[in-house]
Amino acid sequence: MAFGPFLLLALMEGLVTAAVLALAASGLSLVFGVMRVVNVAHGEFYMLGAVLAWVVTTMIPGPPALAFVAALLIAPLIVATLAALADGLILKRLAYDPEATIVATIGLLYMIQQAALSLYGPNANPVRAPFEWRIQLPWFGYSGYKLFVVLAALAVLLALWLFMTRTKAGLIMRATQVDRTTACAFGINVDRVYMSTFALGAGLAALAGVLVVPIQQAHYLMGGDPLLLSFIVVIIGGLGSLRGTLIAALVIGLSDGVISMFFTPTLAKILATLLVAMVLVFRPQGLFGAKA
Amino acid sequence: MALEVKGLTAGYGPVTVLHGVDFSASPGRITCLMGRNGVGKSTFLKCLMGLIPVSAGAITLDGTALQSLPAHEVPRHGLAYVPQGRRLFGPLTVAENLAVGGLVRGNDRATLNHVLTLFPRLRERLAQTAQTLSGGEQQMLAIARALCLQPKVLLLDEPTEGLQPSMITLIQEAILSLKGQGVAVVLVEQRVDAVLKLADRVAFMVAGRVEETREIKGMAADDLAFRTYVGV
Ligand SMILES: Nc1ncnc2c1ncn2[C@@H]1O[C@H](COP(=O)(O)OP(=O)(O)OP(=O)(O)O)[C@@H](O)[C@H]1O
Ligand SMILES: [Mg+2]
Numbered sequence: 001m002a003f004g005p006f007l008l009l010a011l012m013e014g015l016v017t018a019a020v021l022a023l024a025a026s027g028l029s030l031v032f033g034v035m036r037v038v039n040v041a042h043g044e045f046y047m048l049g050a051v052l053a054w055v056v057t058t059m060i061p062g063p064p065a066l067a068f069v070a071a072l073l074i075a076p077l078i079v080a081t082l083a084a085l086a087d088g089l090i091l092k093r094l095a096y097d098p099e100a101t102i103v104a105t106i107g108l109l110y111m112i113q114q115a116a117l118s119l120y121g122p123n124a125n126p127v128r129a130p131f132e133w134r135i136q137l138p139w140f141g142y143s144g145y146k147l148f149v150v151l152a153a154l155a156v157l158l159a160l161w162l163f164m165t166r167t168k169a170g171l172i173m174r175a176t177q178v179d180r181t182t183a184c185a186f187g188i189n190v191d192r193v194y195m196s197t198f199a200l201g202a203g204l205a206a207l208a209g210v211l212v213v214p215i216q217q218a219h220y221l222m223g224g225d226p227l228l229l230s231f232i233v234v235i236i237g238g239l240g241s242l243r244g245t246l247i248a249a250l251v252i253g254l255s256d257g258v259i260s261m262f263f264t265p266t267l268a269k270i271l272a273t274l275l276v277a278m279v280l281v282f283r284p285q286g287l288f289g290a291k292a
Numbered sequence: 293m294a295l296e297v298k299g300l301t302a303g304y305g306p307v308t309v310l311h312g313v314d315f316s317a318s319p320g321r322i323t324c325l326m327g328r329n330g331v332g333k334s335t336f337l338k339c340l341m342g343l344i345p346v347s348a349g350a351i352t353l354d355g356t357a358l359q360s361l362p363a364h365e366v367p368r369h370g371l372a373y374v375p376q377g378r379r380l381f382g383p384l385t386v387a388e389n390l391a392v393g394g395l396v397r398g399n400d401r402a403t404l405n406h407v408l409t410l411f412p413r414l415r416e417r418l419a420q421t422a423q424t425l426s427g428g429e430q431q432m433l434a435i436a437r438a439l440c441l442q443p444k445v446l447l448l449d450e451p452t453e454g455l456q457p458s459m460i461t462l463i464q465e466a467i468l469s470l471k472g473q474g475v476a477v478v479l480v481e482q483r484v485d486a487v488l489k490l491a492d493r494v495a496f497m498v499a500g501r502v503e504e505t506r507e508i509k510g511m512a513a514d515d516l517a518f519r520t521y522v523g524v
Contacts, residue, residue, distance in 0.1 A: 168395075171384075175392045178381040185341050185375070186441070187367040187396035 005139035007258070014257020016146045016215070019153035020208045022249035024226045025233040026160060026242060027204030033240025034177040034197045036098050037091060040105040043227030044112035045083060045202040049075045049209025050218040051116055054125045068130035068214075076206040083202030087195045096194065109223075116220040129214035149211045156207060161242060173197060177240065228269075229256075232276050238289020247288065294319050294476040295340075295445050300349035300359075302339045309335045311500040312349065317445060322467065322477040324487045324508075326522050327497030333480045334376050336497070337447045340478075341373045342366040353445065367396050370444030374451055376480070378434040382423035386414055389422050389433055393440030407439045410466050428459035435466060445476045452486065464490060484518050496521035 001009075028042045052075035057067040086108055094100040129145040164170040176183045176193045184190050208226065209218075216222065233252050237244030252272055259268035279286065297315040301308060309332045317323040325333050338344050340351060342363035351358040353369050367373075372393070381389050390407065391399050408415045411432040417425065422433055431451055438446060448467070452460040467490060471477055481487050487494055488508065495505045496517060506517060 168391075171388055171391055172395070174384060174388075175381050178383060179379055181343055182375065182379045182381070183392070184363045185343060185367065185373045186392050186437075187364050188392075189362075189364045 001139060005137075006261070008137075009140060009142075010258045010261035011254060012142060012146070012257070013261065014254035015150050016253075017256050018250045018253020019150040020212050021226065021229050021233055021253050022157060022246050023153050023208035023211070024205045025230040025237070025245050025249055026157060027201035027208075028230045029234045029237070029240055029242065029245045030204070031198055031201035032234065034173055035091075035096055035194050037096055037101045037198070038098070038105070039198075039201065040102060040227070041086075041108040041112060042105075042201070042205055042230060043223030043225070044109050044116075045079050045205035045223075046209040046212075046226045047116060047218075047220060047223035048079050048082070048112060049206025050127075050213040050216070050222060051120050051209075051220065052078055052206070053210040053213045054127050054218040055120075057127050064128040065130035068127070071127070072207070072210050075210045076203040079206035080199040080203035084195050084199040087198040091198065092191060092194070113220060113223070120218075120220055122220065124217040124219040126217045127213045143215075145214055149215070152211060153208075156204070157242075157246060160204070164242065169196075229272070232272050234286075235276050236279050236287055238286025241286065241288045244286055244288025248286075294354060295478070296350075296352045297340070298350045300336070300339060300351065301347050302335065302344050302349075303347070304335075304344065308347070309500050310339060313497075313500070313502055315495055315502055315505075317476045317478050319444070319476045320471055320474045321492040322471050322479055322490050324491040324494040325478065325480045325497060326482065326487060326494055326518075328521070328523060331497045332500045333497055334449050335500075337373065337375075337449050337478070337480065340366075340447060341371060367441055367443075370441075372438035372441040372443035372446050374434045374438045374446070374448045376449035376453070378430050380422040380425075380430055380433055380437070383421055385419055385421055386425070386433055387418040389437050390414075390418075390440050393437035397440070397442055399440070403440055403442060407436045410439070410469065411436050428455050428462075431455060431459070431463060432466075435463065439470070443475060445478065446470060447478045449480045450482065451479070452481075452483075460486070482522065484513050484522065488513060 024042070024046050028039060031037055031039050053071040056071040056074050057064070060067040060070050090104050090108065091101055094104055131145065133144040134141040135144050135147065164174065172188050173193055176188055176190055180190050229252060233245055233248040236251070237248035256268040256272065259271060295317040297313055300310055300313040303309040313336055325336070327333055335344065339346060342358065342361055346359040349359065353371065356369055358366055358369060381392060390404060394403060397403070413429055414432055414436055417429065422430065425433060435448070435451060452463055455463070464486065467477060467479065479490065488511065491508045493505060493507055495502045497503065498521060503521065504517060511517070
């Protein structure tokens with residue numbers, strides 16, 4: 001294949017990575033932004049989304065598209081419910097102390113991971129894509145499903161942005177993010193906001209997991225990579241900034257696609273980590289974050 | 293009598309700051325709270341809003357006990373708060389700050405319009421973020437935000453601190469017009485001239501207690517109470 005088409009393919013692969021990453025990272029960023037909680041278990045919510053997608057699609061008979069749509073709805077809902085429980089049982093009891101919650105979510109990471117190993121098993125399982133058609137470009141064919149992932153992620157992120165900026169619930173979350181005490185003085189139930197935020201963040205990760213599973217297979221250890229990459233994206237984009245998260249996900253996703261294809265995936269990760277180190281040294285609030 | 297406080301004891305963790313505060317405020321009257329730095333004036337207002345737990349005593353508003361409510365329930369009973377240092381939602385717009393103020397009542401245009409008539413300068417800046425406003429405008433917004441709640445009782449913690457005279461006059465006029473509308477105003481204020489101009493009653497606080505409460509009628513700037521409790 002000539003260089004041009006090869007680059008195009010790399011960029012398209014990168015775009016898919018970016019889309020999934022943007023979804024997962026926006027959840028992490030939201031939780032940190034509003035609650036000041038660094039959720040180390042975020043990748044496990046992603047993994048749970050993928051695993052539950054496998055469970056749901058194997059349980060529902062009929063056309064794969066129907067089963068997949070069911071998974072898209074059910075898996076994030078279950079994960080969000082679990083996250084709400086974890087918030088009430090663990091994070092709330094620690095009074096959302098920034099350090100204690102890091103340790104607690106590390107614990108949560110292992111609990112979820114081992115639960116998945118015990119109940120789901122050590123195997124990687126594929127989930128059928130909801131549809132099979134391919135787009136035939138002059139140089140190569142490309143999975144229509146992957147393009148669907150990009151569009152779906154865009155739609156969800158747009159919905160998230162509208163939710164945060166145009167709805168009353170979004171206003172309540174942003175006010176709580178700025179100053180929880182004053183929010184409380186104006187009648188905002190901060191505990192409820194935190195629970196919903198944690199659930200929403202987990203739901204976004206799970207949704208990313210569902211979308212990725214026809215491409216990647218569901219495995220109980222699959223949460224590590226998205227966690228690392230989400231942290232990278234959130235640090236580069238600026239913690240709590242949705243716009244920054246989106247742009248950083250594009251940068252990381254596209255460069256990951258290109259570098260992985262022309263060189264090696266390892267080099268892509270090395271460069272991304274290096275970029276984070278540079279951002280942390282020269283612009284610790286992130287490229288788009290407000291100065292703390 | 294709208295707001296009645298008896299024997300209020302509270303503090304931060306193990307440290308008790310308020311040692312049995314007795315206090316009251318009534319509709320259509322401005323009750324000022326004076327006292328030296330650190331006697332617990334701000335702590336008292338936070339306590340009224342439920343933002344710090346009460347260890348003893350009672351807060352009642354028109355007969356309803358407030359002291360054991362979760363903080364987010366307190367504003368539903370008609371208490372609004374203008375904190376010391378404003379504490380606006382800086383990255384949010386003026387309009388959004390006002391919308392947060394009106395959350396518990398359900399935001400309606402009429403209330404918003406009424407509030408903006410009191411502070412016309414905010415009307416021109418609705419889409420601007422709060423952090424880009426001048427100090428005086430920020431203080432107006434802090435008061436306007438509280439008014440969107442249509443409060444029965446308005447708690448103001450040094451709302452003219454650090455402002456220039458013309459701005460102070462503007463804010464004082466707004467407070468007087470609220471009094472005219474029947475709001476029970478509780479105003480923490482350090483300057484004697486402002487207290488003489490605004491207050492109907494003044495409560496003097498010393499070391500976490502209200503030592504003395506006086507009607508303002510008949511008091512002058514050289515009153516012994518001011519010298520004793522505020523040191524002017
Ligand atoms: N968050 C806090 N944690 C611990 N102690 C506090 C806290 N806030 C205030 N204090 C203490 O409580 C006491 C009363 O403080 P408060 O702010 O109520 O005083 P104030 O009368 O409002 O003073 P000022 O006139 O300076 O505003 C002070 O000794 C202060 O150090
Ligand atoms: Mg004070």
